Amino acid sequence: MRFLHTADWQLGMTRHFLSADAQPRYSAARRAAVAALGPLAAETGAEFVVVAGDVFEHNQLAPREVSQALEAMRAIGVPVYLLPGNHDPLDASSVYTSALFTAERPDQVTVLDRPGVHEVRPGLQLVAAPWHSKAPTTDLVADVLDGLPADGVTRIVVGHGAVDILVPDKDRPSLIHLDAVEAAIERGAVHYVALGDKHSRFSVGDSGRIWYSGSPEVTNYDDIEPDPGHVLVVDVDDADPLRTVRIDDPRIGCWRFMSLRRPVDDARDVADLDINLDLMPDKDRTVVRLGLTGSLTVTDRAALDACLDRYARLFAALVPWDKQTDIAVLPADGEFDGLGIGGFAAAAVDELVRTARSDGEDADDARGALALLLRLAEGGAA
Numbered sequence: 001m002r003f004l005h006t007a008d009w010q011l012g013m014t015r016h017f018l019s020a021d022a023q024p025r026y027s028a029a030r031r032a033a034v035a036a037l038g039p040l041a042a043e044t045g046a047e048f049v050v051v052a053g054d055v056f057e058h059n060q061l062a063p064r065e066v067s068q069a070l071e072a073m074r075a076i077g078v079p080v081y082l083l084p085g086n087h088d089p090l091d092a093s094s095v096y097t098s099a100l101f102t103a104e105r106p107d108q109v110t111v112l113d114r115p116g117v118h119e120v121r122p123g124l125q126l127v128a129a130p131w132h133s134k135a136p137t138t139d140l141v142a143d144v145l146d147g148l149p150a151d152g153v154t155r156i157v158v159g160h161g162a163v164d165i166l167v168p169d170k171d172r173p174s175l176i177h178l179d180a181v182e183a184a185i186e187r188g189a190v191h192y193v194a195l196g197d198k199h200s201r202f203s204v205g206d207s208g209r210i211w212y213s214g215s216p217e218v219t220n221y222d223d224i225e226p227d228p229g230h231v232l233v234v235d236v237d238d239a240d241p242l243r244t245v246r247i248d249d250p251r252i253g254c255w256r257f258m259s260l261r262r263p264v265d266d267a268r269d270v271a272d273l274d275i276n277l278d279l280m281p282d283k284d285r286t287v288v289r290l291g292l293t294g295s296l297t298v299t300d301r302a303a304l305d306a307c308l309d310r311y312a313r314l315f316a317a318l319v320p321w322d323k324q325t326d327i328a329v330l331p332a333d334g335e336f337d338g339l340g341i342g343g344f345a346a347a348a349v350d351e352l353v354r355t356a357r358s359d360g361e362d363a364d365d366a367r368g369a370l371a372l373l374l375r376l377a378e379g380g381a382a
Contacts, residue, residue, distance in 0.1 A: 001047060001124060001235070001238050002046050002234065002235050002236075003048050003050060003156070003234055004040065004046045004048075004049040004232070004233060005052065005192075005211065005231070005233075006037065006049065006052070006213050006231045006232070007051055007052035007054065007085075007194070007195070007213050008053065008054045008085075008199050008214070008215040009030065009033075009034055009055050009215070010056065010215065011030060011055065011057060011068075011069045012056055012057040012062075012065040013027075013030065013057040017287065017317045018287070018316060018317050019317060022316040025285070026316070029217055029253075029254055029255055029285070030216075030217045031069065031072045032072075033216040033217045034069070034073065034076070034216070035072045035076070036216075037076045037216075037231065037252075038078075040231060040250065041076060041078045044233050046078060046233065047078065048078050048080065049079070050081045050083070052083050052159065052160055052195055052196030052213065053083045053085025053087075053088075053196035053197060054086065054088060055069075055082050055084075056069070056087065056088040056095050057087055058087055059089075059091070059094055059095045061095055063100055066095060066098070066101055066104070067100070070104045070105060070106060073106055074106040074108075074109075076108075077108070078108065079109075079120075080106075080109045081110050081112055081128075082096070082110070082112060083112045083129070083130055083159075084096060084111070084130045085160040085196055086131055086160065089133050089134055090131065096113065112130055114128070115129055115130060115143060115144050116128065116144050123238070124153070124154050124155075124238075125154070125156070126157075127155050127190060128159075129144045129157070129158065129160070131160060136173065136174040138174070139173070139176055139177050139180065140159065140160075140161070141157065141177075141180070141181060142176070142180040144157070145181065145189070148184060148189040149189060150188035154238055155190040155191055156192050156193075156194060156234075156236075157181070157184075157192070157193040159176060159196075160197050161174055161175065162174075162197055162198075163176045163178050163204050164176065164177050165204070166198075166204070176195070178204065178205055185207055185209055185210075188243075191209065191236055191245065192209050192210075192211075192234055192236055192243075192245055194234070195210065196212065196213070198214065199214050199218075199219050199225045199228050200212070200227045200228050201227045201228070201230045202214065208245060208247070211232055211247065213230065214227060215229070215253075216228075216229060216230070216231055216253055217229060217252075217255055218257050220257060221257045221258065221259040221287075222258055222259055223259045228253060229255075230250065230251050231250060232248070233247070234246075234247060235247075235248075254285055255285045255286070257287045257289070258287065259288075259289045259321065260288055260289070260290050260291065261291040261293075261324055262276075262291070262292055263294050264292050264293070264296060264300075264327065265296065266296070266300060267299075267303060269294065270296075270300055270304045273304075274307045277307070277311045277315075280315075283311075283315045283316070284316055285316060286316055287315065287316050287319065288311075288319065289320075290308075290318060290319065291321035291323070291324025292325050292327055293325065293326045293327065294328075295328040295330065296327060296328070296330075297329070297330065298329060298330075301327070304327075352369055
């Protein structure tokens with residue numbers, strides 16, 4: 001038996017750092033990742049798809065978002081099972097019970113809207129742990145595992161949330177307790193646990209049967225979310241009494257959110273940064289969060305600003321990483337001698353240089369003014 005495990009589609013997600021033209025492309029890529037499950041299911045012979053929570057970013061979506069999402073699911077072609085998660089719980093405002101969702105839901109799409117067993121076919125069951133609020137008061141997965149027999153039925157658990165061994169806050173009531181899950185696996189009551197909530201592909205414990213699939217399209221920077229963009233192809237051997245599991249993890253995501261830290265202390269460092277940014281492929285689908293540290297002359301800082309201005313126009317976003325950025329700008333001796341400025345203007349430049357070299361409140365403004373002066377002078381000479 002083979003199926004696709006995915007999660008955390010969060011359709012309708014926006015990212016504040018994306019430009020006005022990049023956000024629609026990013027949203028389209030998220031829907032395309034969903035539609036790509038159809039060809040993947042056909043290629044691998046998957047019987048069905050389970051989505052382990054957070055199908056939607058939240059319950060208050062524009063009608064267009066809901067309709068486009070359902071159309072993408074329709075294109076998958078095989079049965080799709082949706083688990084409500086913490087972003088889209090089955091509360092009073094649930095998208096899953098809205099008139100639009102109910103009217104346009106494709107026939108092969110099923111919402112796992114009640115906890116417990118859902119039969120896929122004879123001998124194969126899904127054991128669902130849906131969220132009915134944003135703050136469950138119990139371990140929803142442990143609740144549905146309680147009392148399951150080891151009776152030869154193949155069972156796939158579909159859950160959402162953090163496993164207790166992965167978080168420091170052990171007192172959160174909604175945590176999934178790994179020992180309860182592993183006990184159910186050990187006694188043969190369940191054979192695979194499909195989890196959502198972590199947006200990066202990740203195996204939990206030592207059984208090889210408990211997995212986070214991660215989001216099929218990136219949602220955060222790579223220092224936070226190191227391995228997104230995958231779908232898990234899960235094989236469970238029905239002919240084996242132990243129900244041996246094998247996992248494949250094809251990548252279907254096409255965007256990248258990257259965090260870069262670079263030292264910039266001279267013109268060569270600025271040139272190296274330029275080269276590195278230039279060599280990155282697929283700039284229109286790449287977000288770079290950039291942390292820079294060092295000490296630059298005003299001339300080199302002006303060159304850095306020109307470099308960043310250029311790539312800000314090419315990448316989907318070039319985002320300053322404020323917590324990782326600390327650049328000191330100090331005018332070098334004779335740095336402004338060749339500008340051909342005399343008289344009162346020369347005296348004003350000298351005053352700006354003195355201010356820029358100070359620790360006063362106006363130092364940053366003076367450095368910015370000198371950098372602008374250099375860029376204007378270079379533009380006039382060009």
